[in-house]
Each structure stands twice: as structure tokens, then as C-alpha cells.
Amino acid sequence: MTVSITEFFDSIEISDLSATPKYKQLADSIINGIHHKIFKKGDVLPSINEISSFLEVSRDTAEKAYKYLKNKGVIYSAPGKGFFIAVNELKQGPRIAVLLNKLSEHKKIVYDAFASEMGEWSALDLFVYNSDISYLKSLLLNFTKTYDHYVIFPHFKEEADQAAEIISRYIPSEKLLLLSKLIPDLEGEFPAVFENHENDIYTALNKAIEHLKKYETIKLVFPVHSDYPKAIIKGFYKFCQEHGIDHTLVSNLKQEKIKSGTCYINIVERDLALMLEKILAQKLEVGKDVGIISYNETPLKKFILNSITTISTNFEYMGKAAAQLIKNKSKEHVEVPFDIIIRASI
Helix, strand or coil, rough: CCCCCCHHHHHCCCCCCCCHHHHHHHHHHHHHHHHCCCCCCCCCCHHHHHHHHHCCCCCCHHHHHHHHHHHCCEEHHHHHHHEEECCCCCCCCCCEEECCCCCHHHHHHHHHHHHHHHHHEECCEEEEEECCHHHHHHHHHCCCCCCCCEEECCCCCCHHHHHHHHHHHCHHHHHHHHHEEECCCCCCCEEEEEEHHHHHHHHHHHCCHHHHHHCCCCEEEECCCCCCCCCHHHHHHHHHHCCCCCEEEEHHHHCCCCCCCEEEEEEEEEHHHHHHHHHHHHCEECCEEEEEEECCCCHHHHCCCCCCCEEEEEEEHHHHHHHHHHHHCCCEEEEEEEEECCCCCC
């Protein structure tokens, strides 16, 4: 039989707010329709042209969705006849909204590990709220889908004190999972995979103390209005004070005058390029005249200027652990491993 146009398109949910590709949203909607018995084996699906016209998406989007479903064995095609549902039942995983405060290389590692561990039948929608608490609230208010789980990186540039109220108002605690950071005063029982930011940097720097002793000063580059937790600053101060090391907080790297005998700890990814540019302009040698420690390990850092020392969360572990908590229906709070990779830059 042929699925009626009205019935088909009433079951499709595509959000312009989601960072998940539209072809994947379309494919997930069809899978969800099979799960809820809206579509049955042998049903004829709308053509690529009809999907493109009714949903106002490109032909490429419709084609990619159907190709994805064909590769999964969910639909099949017959030349000159169209596309058909191939199965009556599918293993249906949970529908999950993943809310990132921003896109970055290490967030991609977390997301990819999470998606892989959840399995191919889980329907993930990715949203980016730009560390803006008001935009996060708007997203939660305007969701057209109902999700089984909401996975959130709760980092905010301003008004972080509103996070507990907004999250608890719009997300039931039994559907919530926090990544990277815990939120004080957030009520209810929910799983979390968190970083201990104060202890992490303190412990990591202690492992590098013999390398750091040769520098007169250590400076932490922590931009104003950064969405990184202030607990990092506490751990940095604690380390320097315990070892009697001269230390300073740099809030604006553009205004910083690079001096020999200084080791810099860069928190924000884009500051690393500016730091290297300043050092090279003064013809200083990294690892000898000036030290560099960069937050968050990425594949390129071991190749930049004979390799950059990094202090980093195990982001792959974070993603996998989050998926396991959901699968096991656990309310546990899991601390993520954190370490330093000492390289030539210090």
C-alpha cells in the first residue's frame, strides 16, 4: 500500500535549530514511524521530488536520507516503482538531544564517542547554544520533539546562576545527563560525567613541576567572559602558591608582552596561534626561552613546533561513559580522567 502524503509528512520532524544534518533527521523520523507502526513493510514512500517539495529541503537531502536507510536495510527501491519500507520492526534506540555550549575539536571527540557507544539505532539531535543561557532556554522552549534524554554541557559566559532553575523547569531530572560540569543547587537524581577542574589542573601541573622550575613566572591565559569554569583559576593559584612560584592571570593575550623566562598556560584554543605568533615575532625559542602548556589534547598539537605540552580531559572516555550511564539507567556521577602530556614546549 501507499502511505498517504498527509500521514507521511505529519510523522516527519525536522528542526532548523538542530545541528544534526537534515537528511539524518528525515531518516530518523522514518525509523521512528516504523517503530510506532505508522509505516509497515511494503508501504510505498513518497518520491524524492515530493519530499523535496513538501519539506522544502534539497533533493540531495532526500536522496541522502533514502540512501542511508537503504544501507541500513530499512527501505528498498524498485526501478520505476519507487521506494518501499523493507521491515515491520526495528530495534529502536532512545531519542537524545545533545546540547553543546560550542563546537570544538574536543567536543566532537566526545560526541563521536557517545554516538558510537549508543549504537546506530539511537536518534541523536545535536544543538549548539553558544554558551548563552537565554538561547538554551529558547531551544528548550521550542523543541518540537519529545526526547528520552537530554545531554548537556552546562558552560555559560554569563548568568550561570540561572542554569539550575532553567534546566530543572524544562527537563525532568530522570531525563537529564550533565557532561563536563556539575551544577550547584540542581535538584533531583540524574547521571553526570564531570571534570574536577580545580583538582585537575593542580594535579597535572604537579606532575610537571621539575620542568616548570626553570621558569621565573607562570601565567594562566584566561580571557574575560570565558565560559571555562573559574575553578581552573583556583587550582592554578593553589599550585603556584604551594611551590612559591611567581604567577599571574592574563585576561587579554593581545595586550600581553611576551617575556623570556615565562611559561604560559593557554585555556582557549584560538589563543594558541596568537601566542605562537607573538613568540616567533620576538625570535624566542619555545621550550627554552618561553614555555607553553595548552588545554585539551588534539592530534595536531604533537606536531606543532616540535610538539606542544597539553593538559587534557580524556574526551573519548567522557562520551563513552555518558552512553553507558544511559544504557545502564544509572544515576551515578563519574569523574573523568585528566592528565598531562609533557612534550618539548616546556
